[in-house]
Amino acid sequence: MAASASRSNVVRLLSLLQSSSNACPCHSHAHTALPTPGSFSSLLKYGRQYANAADSTDYAFEMAASNIRFGPGVTSEIGMDLNNLHAKKVAVYTDKTIAKLHPMRAVIESLEMNKVNYVLYDTVRVEPTDTSFKQAIEFARQHRPDAFVAVGGGSVMDTAKAASLYSANPEADFLDFVNAPIGKGLPVRSKLKPLIAVPTTAGTGSETTGTAIFDYEPLHVKTGIAHRALKPLLGIVDPLNTRSMPSQVHASSGLDVLCHALESYTALPYNQRSPRPRDPIERPAYQGSNPISDIWSLHALKMVVEFLPRAVKDPEDFEAQQQMLLASTFAGIGFGNAGVHLCHGLSYPISGLNKTYKHPGYDVDHSIIPHGVSVALSAPSVFRFTAASCPDRHIDAAVAFGADRATIKAESAGEVLAERLTRFLQDLGVPNGISALGYKYSDIPALVEGVLPQHRVTKLAPAGEPGREQIAAIFESSLKNY
Template identity: 60%
Template structure:
């Protein structure tokens, strides 16, 4: 017979401490104790990893463990533009800068805005010098116009170019001493975070494409680098997006088409971006968490619905200028895609589009009332799309096949290794049937001899390339070779 002696309280406590020391507690925020050797109070009230307090943390190779959802407030409905004066008054605006371009300044949307502000007795000044597809010089001109007026609020009326320019006017009047490159995305700029909220901005889109009314992103040409870049931060997003389907009825067919292609690629790219849990580095402070975070469960919902709506309604909106249902659904799709990609991000189509626009050999797209050559943003992203999604297919066959199903493809017997090819073919067929679209880079005036410059203009787009599946951004030689092949395949489809 053996007698078991119960351990004393002191012995039990000692055993517990030894167990904790050998096997530190884990929780969803701290699943790998080796990654969290810093001194902090654990959510369960226990101070961990005491022996490693002096060890510095290297977060540069740690994968992300969280995503953050941010979007502007959105009001959607026919005729809601007339409410903007009351919104300005409700937000306390007394000196308002209304931002638009020469074309939109003559449309009913601007008339509605001015009348609404006038009814409420709000002081305002109009800046109508926005350039379609802004350059850094046009953005700086707009900023210099706004600074002396010192508005306490902005209202943007127009397409993505107008809304993006208004965001930047807001930013640099709120940080008047900042150098222009301080906030521009690295490595072309310093990529500094925007450390406090800006003045209220109401965005009223007149095109159905960019989704800029929902996002904290503003894009422009940095002429000296011959590439598009921009600024991205949550504090840049509009306070309110007034999304009025009546305002898009004045869009020419070609603008409906090219704007819709932007929605198409926003949704496809955010749906197929790397998962947020694969993004490196994990920020050491939440303020540094980028706006573009990788695919996540919330963005997925918005992106996939936007894709389905675009495939269904864009051909109708392009074909029939009186199909108001299709136009309204495309405007809604643009906003949905804006929420999706504004948090998940875009990748290769957009990364490659920036030098395509910035290095335009002289192409001028029909339907745009501008004097200089122009490759509309939606066109510049769509010309590479068939090549891009053929390339990214192996990274996540299930998602690429789900996207192909949105185009009406029966994928029940498609093998996983064919996912990229199937989506590429479906996308090519959709673009061809849409009509009046350049089928690749050659119709834009690009030749094989331009590819090296296009590749070099793409490589600095680290903000979006880091989200590109299948692209090896850790090895510059391999990345350059992959991009070269993609541009070669995109010359024609």
């Protein structure tokens, strides 16, 4: 009887605590509907209903990132890594420029020293297209490797991800895994061969993410494939591999890091994103801002503000280059789980509709707007637009640029951040708005049409997906930034 009374008192006390939880606004859980204490069966029932409820916002987020190895000279370990994986045949992907430089020489030397059998694909296209992806996929299907290595920037790493994905799914149509609404956006259920990524630029963070971006030529827009299954098994982040980057490449790749950090930190919170997945495999890689990604993203932003100007202005500033490489990886972990939003959504048609502009510092035989440049040019206008939805986060970002928090009011957060961003871009010598790339006011309708299919990112804007007129207004104010 004493034990029964004791249990009764415990249940009564728990009920009392739950009913009075509203008393403290900091520690109460009034926003969470909890099952009645003492009922294990109701807890199970509650859990099933909660996880399977349809047409509501998500209630969970996931943290997924590649293993990362960082240090000067770690590229020389890759041959041992592949032997440890018992790889019998390795497909090595790179582009024609990197094929001639130190990072590729270091990889090949390690493979040969460790007697790793490999085949080389050295014609990856910088800013890849669906056509160049398909060529790389065909190479993988012909050679049937049991491991992949990517040596290069985001274009190379993303191409290797696509080659790995489609070689493991030989019956798949190309659009099966491409993000909706351009493709079907099917989840990846097959097991992919291991991929080791060796970044040679401090920008994309692709060594940490399950995202592969490309130009879809039929629509003249960028899109991509995004699923956790695509993330590399290992990212070998070696500061020696960025020493050969030209100043312009440092600048444009660093701008990608900047926007990865800013957009993921200000993205729609994960628990406001809908719909809730019916199956965990359907939870998108881009989930919305969350407490773990926030830490990586905000820290990466502070690193970019401090070290990118130094890395661009002084090719011998090894500390700045090393810190930017780390910032790229940190931001990759942040945005690879939270996602990006409008700067990236607007950048895709900016790049895809380009016909004549060729950015200095890029040794390619085609017109090119580097991804980081296309992303950054709309950033001041984007953050003016989004600030009203989460002014506190825009204030945090402005403070990272050196603004005084005490002087920033919520209603001016967007303007302060935009002004700091504009000054930062101008000091780096970034083109003055999209008009410097050849775009005119008359091009805005076509640019808007290119943004509309980018639901994967535009729906993560903190205010929700913008309409045509709002997108057009952002493009118009991005024609010139200073």
